[in-house]
Amino acid sequence: MYIKTALSMYTSYLLLGMVNIILISNxxxxTGQWSTDSAGxxxxxxxxxxxxxxxxxxSGRLSDKFGRKPLVIFGAFGLAIFLAGIPLAPSYQIAFALALLAGCANSALDAGAYPGLVEIFPKSAGSASVMVKAFMAVGTGLLPLMISFIASKGMFYGYAFFIPAAVYFLNMLFLITVPFPNHRTVQASEMDQSNGSTKFLSEPNFKKEGLALVVIGFTSTGLFTVAQIWLPSFGQQVLGMTEVQSIKLLSYYSVGMFVSVLSLAILLKKFLRPVTVLVIYPIITFTSIVAILTIRSPEIVSVASFFVGFSTAGIFQLSIxxxxxxxxxxxxxxxxxxxxxxGLASVVMPLVTGFMSKSGNIKFIFIFDAFLSVIGLVCALFVFYRYRKLVEGHREIEFNKGDEKVIDKMS
Structure with missing residues (x-):
């Protein structure tokens, strides 16, 4: 019933993958249009x-109050305005305002789409969330091809903005027509009507496992932000790689991300729980970063870059x-x-690591990255422990109650 709705939300994220790199790619x-420089x-x-x-x-509060649909529609509309407006912006100030609008639209899309996808696919929530990353990766890969085609034809660079803007607008119109699950009805159906309790042994505590998951949201974003920014610099400054060779480290990193999200989309349905992956992936990240720091071989660093990308992809979505x-x-x-x-990590991490780079030793940045993975692992272990206690403990009690009912009927 909601497959078209889900595909439309995934389409928004495919386009968001383009949005994430469209400014840096043009x-x-x-810089010529607004008489500024790369810093601008x-x-x-x-x-x-x-x-x-x-x-x-x-956005999160509005999503809970008014439902997922209005937020997702606004997200598509706001991002369409951003994309259409940037090539036409006559001044730097207007472009800056459009960028703020894009951030607001992105937050609205996330606040509506992530809960909406979980409500559409309640039995495979982890896979549904991870697929967001897969569609964004596809969009990130398609944009450079589009830009290359437009440049080869001598066309106005703005077409790289106008095309996804038009698709966003059409997708917004489609979103208006499709049904969304009623979030209040979904909440009511998730209640255990037999005894009025929740599906947990005791009510989850946001100050405990909730806060730990929030920290994971910060560390997971920080990990892939730092890696994306500094892997090429590490290759050049520490390994003596050329600029072209060092950029290939990001290619290996991106391939690892794509392989990860596709694997998770399959494995999470039957074999793994999201909370289990939250524990496994930081271990892989830490091991890979240690390999980068200690085995200064271009071949080893290339392989390690793949695994850093593999183990940082999807963690944010799984924590959600x-x-x-x-x-x-x-x-x-x-x-x-x-x-x-x-979002805080995406703003803070470039500033912190940029300051650290002034020391002249880029290794400190990756030591810091390894420290982030350890923090993420500690929080994930705590969430794993609490999850098993709350969910598995409840299921064990329910199973025992079922056995007691069978015994009563037999007697």
């Missing part, structure tokens, strides 16, 4: 993060799936809080 044209473009990119950071919490399962009465609010932590 830097030469944009980076500030506009940071404005998107600021817009997300300022509105995630509000887990927090939505535990705090299902306030999915939008929980998503907004966790996403705020991720």
């Amino acid at each position: 830097m030469t044209s944009l 473009i980076s500030y506009i990119i940071s404005a998107i993060g600021i817009g997300k950071l300022l509105t995630y919490a509000l 799936a887990t927090i939505n399962e535990l705090f299902w009465k306030r999915k939008g609010t929980a998503t907004g809080i966790l996403a705020t932590a991720g």
Whole structure:
């Protein structure tokens, strides 16, 4: 019933994958248009993060109050306006305002789509959330091809913005027509009507497992942000790689991400729980970073880059799936809080690591990255422990109650 709805939301994320790199991919044209430099473009990119950071919490509350559909529609509309407006923006100030709008629209899309997908696919919430990352990866891969085609034809660079803007607008019109699950009805159906309790042994505590998941949202975003920014620099400064060779490290990193999200989409349905992956992946990340720091071989670093990408992909989405399962009465609010932590990391990490790079020793940045993975692992172990206690303990009690009923009937 809701397959078209889900595909439409995934389409929004495919286009969001383009949005995430579209400014940096058109830097030469944009710097000339607004008479600025690369730093100026980076500030506009940071404005998107600021817009997300300022509105995630509000978007989450609105999602719980008014439902998922209005937020998803606004997200598509706002991002369409951003894409259509940037090539036509006559001044730097207007472009900055459009970037803030894009951040607000991104937060609205997340606050509506993540809970919405969990409600559409309640039995495979982890896979549904991870597929968001897969569609974004596809969009990230398609945009450079589109830009290359437009450049080869001598066309106006703005067409790379106008085409996804048009698709966003059409997708918004389609979203208006499709049904969404009623979030209040979903919440009511998730209640155990037999005794009026929840599906947990005791009510989850946001100050415990909720806070731990919020920290994971921060560390997971920090891990892939740091890796994306500094892997090429590490290759050049420490390994003596050429610029072309060092950029290939990001290619290996991206391939690892794509393999990861496809694998998770399959394995999470039958073999793994999201909370289990939250524990396994930080271990892989830590091991890979240690290999990068200690085995200074281009071949080893290339392989390690693949595994860093593999183990950081989808963690943010799985933490959202887990927090939505535990705090299902306030999915939008929980998503907004966790996403705020991720938005904070996307703004803070470049600043912190940029300051660290001034020391002249880029290894300190990757030592810091390893430290982030350890923090994520500790929080994941705590969430895993609490999850088993709350969920598995409840199921064991329910199983025993079922046995008692059978015995009573037999007697």
